[in-house]
Amino acid sequence: MLELQDVYFTIRKDGADHNLVDQVSLRIPAGHFMAIVGPSGCGKTTLLKTIAGLQPESAGALLWEGRNLATEGDFAPSEIGYVPQFSVAYDPLTVDESVEAATRLRVRSKSTADLDHRIDRVLEETGLTTISDRLVKVLSGGQKRRLGLAMELVSDPKLLLCDEVTSGLDPRSEREIVHLLHDLSRKDGRIVLSVTHSLAHLELYDSVLVLHEGRVAFHGPPDKLNHYFSVKDTEEIYPQLTTRSAESWQASWQKHGVAYDQMIARNREKLIQKGALLLPAEVAEGEEPPAVKEPGFFSQFKTLLSRRWRIFLRDRGQVMLQLAILLCFPILVTIFSDKASGNIRKFSDTRQSDFIAEIQEQQNVRADQAKVGSAISGIIMFQVVLLALMGSNNSAREIAGERPIYEKEKFGGLRPSAYLASKLAFLSCLVVAQSLWMAFFVNYFGEFRGDFFQHAIFLLLINGAMTSICLGISSLMRTAEQASLLSIYLVGFQLPLSGAVLALPEHIEAFTRPFISAYWAWSGSVDALQTQVHTAVKSIIDTSLSVKGACLYTLAIHIGIGVIVAWAGARRAQWE
Ligand SMILES: Nc1ncnc2c1ncn2[C@@H]1O[C@H](COP(=O)(O)OP(=O)(O)OP(=O)(O)O)[C@@H](O)[C@H]1O
Secondary structure (H helix, E strand, O other): OEEEEEEEEEEEEOOEEEEEEEEEEEEEOOOOEEEEEOOOOOOHHHHHHHHHOOOOOOEEEEEEOOEEOOOOOOOOOOOEEEEOOOOOOOOOOEHHHHHHHHHHHHOOOOOHHHHHHHHHHHHHHOOOHHHOOOEHHHOOHHHHHHHHHHHHHOOOOOEEEEEOOOOOOOHHHHHHHHHHHHHHHHOOOOEEEEEOOOOOOHHHOOEEEEEEOOEEEEEEOHHHHHHHHOOOOHHHHHHHHOOOOHHHHHHHHHHHHHHHHHHHHHHHHHHHHHOOOOOHHHHOOOOOOOOOOOOOHHHHHHHHHHHHHHHHHHOHHHHHHHHHHHHHHHHHHHOOHHHHOOOOOOOOOOOOOOHHHHHHHHHHHHHHHHHHHHHHHHHHHHHHHHHHHHHHHHHOOOOHHHHHHHHHHHHOOOOHHHHHHHHHHHHHHHHHHHHHHHHHHHHHHOOOOEOHHHHHHHHHHHHHHHHHHHHHHHHHOOOHHHHHHHHHHHHHHHHHHHOOOOOOOHHHHHHHHHHOHHHHHHHHHHHOEOHHHHHHHHHHOOOOOOOHHHHHHHHHHHHHHHHHHHHHHHHOOOOO
16 A cells, blocks of 8 residues: 655745645555546656655655655665656667666576566566567667566566656557556556556546646546546546646545545455456465565676676677777877987087087987987877877766666666676776777887886876766766766866976966876876986976876876765766
């Protein structure tokens, strides 16, 4: 039994309180199928989200099986299913893979056979068995809705909330989906609440709730709707609603509500007697079905990581882009490697015989230092900036691009820690491949004149730092576009603020330096150069260099900050 007792959801707007859900009271027994209808903007979705706990009630109480959800424990993720308006499946996966991932993320299966059995049962129940190997991206609207339902049914929820699952469908698909929802409510005592715009097929529901400006205007059997609203056709109900104020409709329903509740109860008794409505006691012969256990951290991590790789490898455009970047960026750098391999003449140990020869020698040495030093510094900075760009490309869209699906999965019991760990594991592979390939490729065509290992570590760190920071940005932004834009700006500022090209004014440098990852990676790599080359680089820059240890620690801190921000962003609820 789901019970709503004078539930309100209030927002503050222009200094005043607005009730989007206004004193809604309902008692919905097990196995009930209810439609929530009303004109656009009347608060249907808000009510559904309030029941789901996504927008907790401002006043009143919600009780589930007699338990107050606010004070005695919220729904367990497996108890409730929420099918939102948007698609919750990834386009490159098949129907079967999507349902399998949903099952692995929500349910701890005893064995592979148990898992397969659950997946097959859900596919069968939603009529998806024959198209189980089809890719999500080629499914029709109706099939996508079925898939959304299937992915919720994997945990056998006792309460299924559906938000506009029939909108935009052709009449036949709409009828099929309403029939499916109806059938889902007939077994196991599952309550199905369906928000819908459509007033078609209302006869399939046990009751219809009509909302008007957040208030209940009617809740009763569907065949009493026209009589209650004094209309001949159901289509006339919405225009009829506008003839009176929401307060007046609410007052009217409060007067007649008890009689309509009794009608609903009588209809229910008849259904039970006919055997058309099976309740859990009859299904399980008085025994409680075993509770669905949630999978552990590692199980969710493994599922997410393998799904991420599968999605990546199936997205040919993404793979080609990554390969193009991986191959072309180092080639760009090697174009300049000739200039960096030039000889730097040394000052001779003995004094020159004449003053002019000594000046000439000094000029030669300085010319060599300028030529080779600027080429080497430039090549290092070029590598650093390209890897920073790769880092931002790796992660800027990683969370923001799939936020609605992630929020939905979090609602279904996905641990943010498992999600973030899977992202870090996936991105680490890209970072290692990109950075080491860049380091070795460039080194092959123009050997690094110093400690190559140290240089490679700094290339890894700059890519890691930028990937991590952009992942943090991705977890905070509302859209992938916002996250990409901000990440690109962040990379764009790295070169001018690093001081590698032009020294910054001291007062600006002191403020910006700690934040510019490119500076620390460049400085750490320059520190790895042989003494003579190091001197040559120092001779052409005005910016002070930092020691290896400071560079290492600062970049490690940047990576850490990115991960912490990503963690905070991933934990934060961000429903539309
Ligand atoms: N968190 C919120 N803050 C401010 N306004 C909100 C919030 N949530 C919903 N609203 C507003 O409350 C009203 C009801 O929104 P809701 O989405 O519940 O309506 P609906 O009946 O589902 O509409 P539709 O049928 O068009 O989907 C709308 O005007 C919406 O803009």
